[in-house]
Amino acid sequence: MSRTLDTTAAARAPRARRLRPSAGRQHHAGPLTYVLLGLAALVSLFPLYWNLVAASHTGERVVKAPAPLLPGPRLFDNLSFAWNQVDMGEALVNTTIVAGLVALSTVLFSTLAGFAFAKLAFRGKGALLALVVATMTIPPQLSVIPLYQIITDLGWVDQLQSVVLPSLVAAFGVFFMRQYLIEALPVELVEAARMDGAHSLRIIWHVVFPVARPAMAVLGMLVFVQAWNDFFWPFIALTPDGNPTLQVALAGLGAGNHTVDQAVVLTGALISTLPLLLVFAVLGKHIVGGITAGAVKN
């Protein structure tokens, strides 16, 4: 995994820079830098640590002043209660399905569209690309009312497809793959394949996908994180008692749909956060690279 990912645009850019003798700015950090960065890390991590602490106490303890600072004995009781009584387990499965499908289809369709924009000639290319970029600024608020009417008419309220379908592909992904393929895929490779009589599907499968794989992996992770944490539309399309994703279930817990036991609420928050944190701990470097690659090239 890490071998493949090392050749991403993100990892590649610094390497190219290193070739220039004078690139990068590398003063050694002084003690003050470490103190400030330590503080920043503390502020970043403390709420996550405290989430774990709160999830390991009883509800009464969490809401008694002063709030606990050290882990308590109730973590597994709270976990099993959240899992069984308020169905965070079902929400976890739903979220995994939604985020997985959205990531897969976004990566696939973005690669196809990104390849077309990067390496194929066709009429209206410039205008269509501008349209893709422009769609990124349209807020979701502008589409939720008609979408809600549509899914109500179709009987799709509480159905996961109402969350998956609108997210099948994203402008960001198309743009991301275009930027990557412009540099990573030599046009000669595509032309040579065509000379050999390969039709477009073969070219996609045997030339584009292998070249694009590192960027596809990064895009997949970014989209997965985004879909996992998406709130506004799922909150409207799904209900806590129907077929919720983690975020919708959490909103239900927080608003007191099931319980006002804050330890259980925060155990739910922990369940929703932990899987992504684990992914970050393992793939952190690559995610960092992916985020920066996408943004700086914009």
Place this chain on the structure above:
Amino acid sequence: MATSVRATSGGSPPPAAHPPAPSTGSRKQWPSGRGGLRSTLYRLDLKAVPYVFLAPFFLTFAAFGLFPLIYTGWLSLHRVELGGSAQWKGLENYTSLAGSEFFWNALANTFTIGVISTVPQLLMALGLAHLLNYKLRGRGFFRVAVLAPYATSIAAATLVFAQLFNTDYGLINTALGWAGFEPVAWESSKWPAQIAISVIVTWRWTGYNALIYLAAMQAVPQDLYEAAALDGASRWRQFLSVTIPSIRPTILFTVIVSTIGATQLFGEPMLYGGSVGISGGSGNQFQTLSLLMYEKGWVTGALGQASAIAWVMLLLLLLIGGLEALVSRSNRSRSRSRDRNRAGRISTKAGS
């Protein structure tokens, strides 16, 4: 739906379904019997395939982006309730917004929360990126640590912070107490509540923006710093005069993205307010435009009014986008002469 049918037929039909070309064998460059068909298919493949590849994006956008956008505009000119029929009202939804104190309150809240979350967030991100740009031990740890909040969802982060900010038992008031301050009413008073919500937004996004800045900073050529150092510029001066101008496009990018995000703020205030979250607190003290839209559409059932709010948000974004474009253009022309000087200096240096 009509759009989808047209766009699909505009793409390439599967080769099998294509009628055999009549000109079989007549082409000189394809002497074999099946050559004509192959070349027709080949040309069709070349011409149609780009559109086939773009179709999934544009079909999804047409169905779930463009059509709803226009339909929301149409709805905003009507009086509509969920499941009911629409009644033409012209601009009445918009004029009633202009006369509604709830709308102006939500607009003001969106603006103030947006400013007090975006400005400190981006400034701190700049500083953090600068620190991360030093040669560091444990660089990977610091980067992942500051990015960890990005992995947290709006819902999880807000629920945790709502506890930390609790007026009676929250750790933040406890800590303030140790420092000798009175407890702050982080939910019921207007400014403390807006600050608390901004803290949640800032916490989630500062590290993300810092990493974006960091990547941009690492692409700044070292020559510029050397030249500045030769001119006697201090580290701080170099940061202001070299780093910031060099990463200006990236800064503009983060400003635009954060502005868009701030305009749409919904989950944080809603969940922070708990049972009174949808109205943005008991006195609407942190109701944003998105919350007001949700309340109109899904609590009151006035979809026309909700649609009007959504369109006002789009107009706001266009306005802000236009302003930002203006600012960046004037900045660019102002810095152009400086860039030219710098480029001259570098090329002289390279030539010597």
